[in-house]
Amino acid sequence: MDHSRSQRNSKFSASALLTLLCVALLADGALAATTVNVGGSSGWTLGYNYRTWASTTRVKPWDALFFKYDPRLHNVLLVSKADFDACRTTAPWPNIHLERTTSSSPSQEPTTSSVVLPGIVLLA
Structure with a gap:
């Protein structure tokens, strides 16, 4: 059970990190406009x-x-x-x-x- 929860948290963390990276890249482009x-x-x-x-x-x-x-x-x-x-x-x-x-x-x-x-x- 703990292994499954760990995998979910890991997937969530990766998704959150990817989302933050995308937002940062978009913001960087908008700021450089x-x-x-x-x-x-x-x-x-x-x-x-x-x-x-x-x-x-x-x-x-x-x-x-x-x-x-x-x-x-x-x-x-x-x-x-x-x-x-x-x-x-x-x-x-x-x-x-x-x-x-x-x-x-x-x-x-x-x-x-x-x-x-x-x-x-x-x-x-």
């Missing part, structure tokens, strides 16, 4: 080579992509890949919470938007 400015110091603008930027920029899981843009030239919509490829904006994804912060200064400061989906936060 950074905000990546899409387009670097240029921000999201016309005439910029984003393929080159993407090929030289490392984005890790948990990182946030930050889009700094001029609202006179751009807007923020989440669409399907098919709609994106067809440049179709008539059916954006529903249930998206969008918070927009615009500078009240007279200069044309870029707009910052935060798009929140269940389990996903996108900064635009």
Whole structure:
């Protein structure tokens, strides 16, 4: 009887240790997350080579992509890949919470938007 109890305790201890290890690894990744400015110091603008930027920029899981843009030239919509490829904006994804912060200064400061989906936060 004691041998069986010992095996159960050993299995429980191994499971608990594995769980703690997984939590620690996930927390480490979340703590190491950074905000990546899409387009670097240029921000999201016309005439910029984003393929080159993407090929030289490392984005890790948990990182946030930050889009700094001029609202006179751009807007923020989440669409399907098919709609994106067809440049179709008539059916954006529903249930998206969008918070927009615009500078009240007279200069044309870029707009910052935060798009929140269940389990996903996108900064635009």
